[in-house]
Amino acid sequence: MTTGMTLSSGQTATGPLLSVAGDLDHRSAGVFRAAVNALALLPGQLLTVDLSALAFCDSSGITALISGRNNARAAGADVALVRVPPSTVRILRILGLDQVFRVDPAPAPGSAPDPDPV
Amino acid sequence: MCGTSDGDPDLDTGIVTGTTGAGTGTSVGIGTGSGSGTGEESVDDAERAQFSALLEDSAEDLYEHAPCGYLSTLLDGQIAKVNATLLAWLGYTRAQLVGRRRFADLLTVGGKLYHETHFAPLLAMQGRLSGIALELKCADGSRLPVLVTSVVKTGTDGEPLLIRTTVFDARDRRAYEKELLRARKQAEQAGEDAEQARAEAETAHQGVEAERARLQRVVSILQKSLLPPELPRMPGLDAAAYYHPASVDVIGGDFYDLFPLDKGRWGFFLGDVCGKGPEAAAVTSLIRYTLRAAFLVDSDPVHTLATLNAALHERFTGSDPRYCTAIAGTLTPGGEAGAVTVGLAGGGHPPALLLRADGTADFLPTPGGMLLGVLADPQLTSATTLLRPGDTMLLYTDGLTEARTRSGPRYSEEDLHAFVADLAPAGAQTTVDAVQRLLGGFGEGLDDDTALLALGVPAARTAAANPGAAR
Structure with missing residues (x-):
């Protein structure tokens, strides 16, 4: 089954970075969860999830994000969603999850990208 | 023949050689050849001998070495004459056959029987038989397939004298027939195999x-168990619902219910379990009964959702978490001029839409209400409104507001707001019917299941012709 999602990883000053491109949905949620589980997060670290290339996120995708957040919290770390597209910001607000995640919306068009969100 | 052909390239040499050769056999030739005057005649004789050989006018040689076997038998079957070709094929000497064997002795057991019952009687009756396939036994015990043609030679008085038989070697033909038969059997077998494979595929397909x-x-039955079989009739209130499965093969996670509470009040909820399939359906079943039970204990919508949240959070904290969004609420009739009070709470769910009797439409937001099951103590937000005659409230799941439209972008809440604003004022059934048609228009773009629940107060009696208020 093709997932329509690509993941890339990196590092920021505060911890690991995961960049999600494409659709985070019931087909790709498992892949995302596995990727988060594979990260060895340390207490005090911040897992940064870059959603700037996220095309679509359904309820399974949201579940995967929460699952990632729970894993991070279990390790004493935290999660920040950065460069979140407006549609996903809207969904996160409807779900009340803007109170659970640190959500940094995508910068307005034309402004310089902000790779260091916190 | 050989000598003749040797002489062909050079006529003069050939003549000299031929004359010498001929001279040894024909004294006349030599005699005339010795005289110088008769040299011309001697050359003529030699040429005639060469042509004679070329034309095969030696009947004896033609008989003996013909490309087919010849056999003459007496009327009792005794072999009277046989040619060298047939003897060579059979491996017998002439002395072994002539006067000692009958034609039938050369046949196989089956051939003998056929000869006795068919061949001989038919030949006697018709005087001729042709192209009969038989097998002859050779001296070394091998079989020679042949085609036999026989004629009865009669005397001048018409009395039969003997039987003349030609025998054609049918080995090539028999091999060809066997090959044809084998090919046919193979084709038939292939046909049977194909038919069997087709039948097996058909069976497997069935x-x-x-x-x-x-x-x-099973999916359909389970799905129905997650939804009320029919909505209750409520005095002074209309209700309509629709459930659109994402697929006939996959059970969805959307749910809704409408049920009586005490003092003429009604409870309702609608929600969406994250994910699809049997696991989601199992959770959906749990949610439905948890909410129904919670309403019995305490009908405050915030409290019912808090109870559900606690059940989900406690139950599904492992590697397969299950969350849901929901709106739950109560309907309290008996307000001024038929108005019904709505109190509801939202947990991470898209806001309800209100279609007013005056033709406007508004969201009824529950901001900050959180997805249920994520946190132990989530924020849950309540809202109230008054449904007056002609007002309808629409609850929906995000299958609707996340459908991919044919033109590309997803159908948004703003799109839905504009759609119902055009529709208002409309009764519960009219609203559900219109949104159902909208969903149908998404076609393949509707990749999630979708639930709709509309609750309305019928328009005043003067507007009873409104089909939406008919229920």
């Missing part, structure tokens, strides 16, 4: 189809 139909029945 099995798969039956299994699929069975699965769809």
